[in-house]
Amino acid sequence: MQPKIKDVARVAGVSVTTVSRVLNGERYVKDDLKEKVNQAIDQLGYAPSHIARSLVRNKTNLIGVIVPDLTSSFYSTILSSIEEAASTNDYNLLVCNIIEDIDKELKYINVFQEMRVEGIIIMHEKINEEIRALIHKMNIPVIFSSVKPMDQEFASVIIDDYKAAYDATKYLIELGHEEIGFIGGDMRDITSGQNRYSGYRNALSDHSIKIIYENIRFGDYKVKSGYEQMKDILRNKQTPTAVFAVSDDMAVGAMNCIWDHNLRVPEDISIMGFDGSQLTELARPRLTSMEQPIQDMGKVTMAALLKQITNKETSNEDIILEHKLVVRESCIRRDS
Template identity: 75%
Template sequence: MAVKIKDVAKKAGVSVTTVSRVLNGEKYVKDDLKLRVNRAIEELGYVPSQIARSLVSRKTNLIGVIVPDITSNFYSTILSSIEETASSNGYNLLVCNISEDIDKEFKYLTIFKEMRVEGIVIMHEKINEEIRTFINKLNVPVIFSSVKPMDQEFISVIIDDYQAAYEATEHLIGLGHERIGFIGGDMRDITSGQNRYSGYRNALTDHKLKIVYEWIRFGDYKVQSGYDMMREILRGKQLPTAVFAVSDDMAVGAMNCIYDHKLQVPGDISVVGFDGSQLTELVRPRLSSMEQPIYEMGSVTVGTLLKLISAEGEYDSGGDIIMKHRFIARDSCRRIVNP
């Protein structure tokens, strides 16, 4: 049978309250009593119940995390940073991968409430009214990482997605490209969908370049989606000289499709990605990409959430936290000379 706290108290010859105080690191417990309790714990092999301790201390040291797609290179990287930062501060994660399923999200948020998590990180913005109402009523801090939902008062840790997409498109224009295709994301997403598409369109318009809808497709940020969308673009009568994809995963899928159609990157079509994930250095040619500070975003997300937790909701961050983006040129783009 499992050793209980009362067994430790009996072995040490002290009260259960004294054992509890020693376990919780409270002051004003005599050194000789601490020694007797710790010796009894070691001899009996007692393992404290985290649930029991949390009921006493009113702290669970748990953070709930909602991830839309854990297979994504972007989300797996930012999640790694979140876990590392949380762990170094004495917190554990409850990670839930919803696979873009909103029904799953409501179920997991309910579990977070039951497990008494002290804070929640959400990494997607497709929030229906039921979920919106639920999180607004939760008595715990909620922070959004890498996304900014519409009409939400919660803090978001993000980049300027519109400006980043504008600059990525402008990089291709600066290399002499006038026929630039686009593989976008889910247009229900404000951040990575609408804002990045607007940045692409406005960059073309501001440089007096034509928007060719035959070269514009929308996917789901995954490698296969990038492949499928690129295949549709390649079926057109005239091909673009460059393609901008709003995720590195889709950019890699597009590169694979170009290769399978006996074309070359960047010889025939230049490709630019978005995120700056580890994929950029793993593929050949190495992928030029608009880099988000992914790892730093995860760390800042947790750091801000912990301030909200310690301040019991009274911490004023000054609003959303906008991280800096930067374009990293590698080998997947070439300069062309227009006649």
């Protein structure tokens, strides 16, 4: 059996209260008593219960994180940044990978409640009424990272996705491209789906460029999806001279498809990505991308959540970070 706190007290020859004070780092415990307690802990191999200590202190130092898909290079990078910021502030993460499963998300949020997390970070926006009601009932700080839900009662750390997609499309237009294809995301998503599609369409419209709907496809942000959507586009009689994909993963999939069809990037088709993930430097040619400040987004998310926890109040004030075009090798000027 695992040794208990009373066993430590017995071996050290002190009270359970004294052991508890030593474990919680309280002052006003004599040095000789601290030494006896620590020696007893080492002798017994005692490990204090995190849950028990949390109940006593009414503080768990736990943050629950809902991630839609950990296989995504974007989400894995932002999660790493969140974990680093959490660790620096002596917090631990409970990470739940829901694979876009709302029922699974509901289960995990109930687990968060049981574990008494002090705050929740959510990285997707498709929350239903049941989940929204549960979050409100829990009455703990919640913040969305990289997405903005329709419910304005929650704060988000985001970029202006509409403007970022507009600027990405505008850059391709400035390179002389007029036949610009589009590989979009899930149109149930306001942030990465609807807003980025609107930015693309309006950039074309504002520059009097015809939208060719045969060259528009929608995927799920993953490499395989980008490959399949690009394959469909290449079946058209009038293929685009450039394609804008709303995730780096889909852009890399599109590049692989172009290569497999004996075409070249960027000589035959220029490719623009979105996110600024590590894939941009790994791909060949290196991928031009509209970059989100992924590392900063994770750190800012954690800082904003900790501010809510410390102040013991929720917030619905969004934090909007700047996007940036990073030009690499996958896009070239189109000759007239």
